[in-house]
Amino acid sequence: MKLKRLIFFSLLYLPLSSLAASNTATNTLHWKGITPSILPSDSVIITGPNGLVPYVDSAGLIVADNSGVFTSDNITLELHYRACTNGDTTGNCKEDGIIEGETTEAVGDLLNDASWTMNAIDTVVGTEDMNWPFTFTELKMNGLPMEKAIPITTTSGSVIFNTENAVPMGRPLAKGQNIEVHTVISSSKSI
Numbered sequence: 293m294k295l296k297r298l299i300f301f302s303l304l305y306l307p308l309s310s311l312a313a314s315n316t317a318t319n320t321l322h323w324k325g326i327t328p329s330i331l332p333s334d335s336v337i338i339t340g341p342n343g344l345v346p347y348v349d350s351a352g353l354i355v356a357d358n359s360g361v362f363t364s365d366n367i368t369l370e371l372h373y374r375a376c377t378n379g380d381t382t383g384n385c386k387e388d389g390i391i392e393g394e395t396t397e398a399v400g401d402l403l404n405d406a407s408w409t410m411n412a413i414d415t416v417v418g419t420e421d422m423n424w425p426f427t428f429t430e431l432k433m434n435g436l437p438m439e440k441a442i443p444i445t446t447t448s449g450s451v452i453f454n455t456e457n458a459v460p461m462g463r464p465l466a467k468g469q470n471i472e473v474h475t476v477i478s479s480s481k482s483i
Contacts, residue, residue: 334374336372336480338370338477341368351366352365358467360457365454369450371480373401374391380400404446406449406451406480407481408451409443409477410431413475413476416473429473431475432456433446433451445482453475
C-alpha cells in the first residue's frame with residue numbers, strides 16, 4: 293500500500309515540476325579576454341579612442357543561431373606619434389629619445405593620415421580553426437572590407453573595426469559552442 297501511495301505522489305509531483313520548468317529559461321554566458329600582443333614602435337603607438345592606453349583589444353560577437361553566422365561589436369583604434377622625453381608630442385624626437393612602453397605618457401599627437409593593414413585573420417570554433425572553406429569571416433574597417441596585406445589609408449584619425457561571417461559554416465554548431473575571431477592589425481604613418 294505504501295508503494296502505491298509513493299507512485300501516486302510521484303506521478304502527482306511530476307506534472308507540477310514540469311509545469312514549473314516551462315516558465316524557466318536557461319542560457320550560458322561566456323566572456324573572453326586576450327592578452328594583448330603589441331609590437332612596440334619607436335615612433336608611433338596604437339591606442340583606443342582619445343589616446344586611451346591600454347586600448348580595448350576584444351569585443352563581443354553577436355551569434356543569432358547555430359549556423360555560424362555572426363556579427364560583432366566595434367573596436368575603435370587610433371594611431372598617435374610617440375611622445376618624446378623632451379616633451380615634444382609631434383613625432384620630432386630626434387636624438388632626445390622617446391617615452392617607451394604602452395603608457396598614457398607615451399601618447400603624442402593623433403595621426404590623421406594613417407595606413408592600416410590586416411596581417412592575419414583567424415576564426416576559431418571551440419578549439420578548431422575554421423578557415424576557408426568553413427567560414428567567410430570578414431574584417432571591416434570603417435564599414436569597408438579589408439583584404440590581407442593590403443593597407444587602407446585613412447584621414448579621419450579614429451578607425452572602427454568589426455568582423456562578421458554572413459555565410460553559414462556548412463554544419464550546425466553545437467549549443468553553447470564558443471566562436472572567436474583573432475586579427476592582427478598594424479598601422480603606420482602614411483607617406
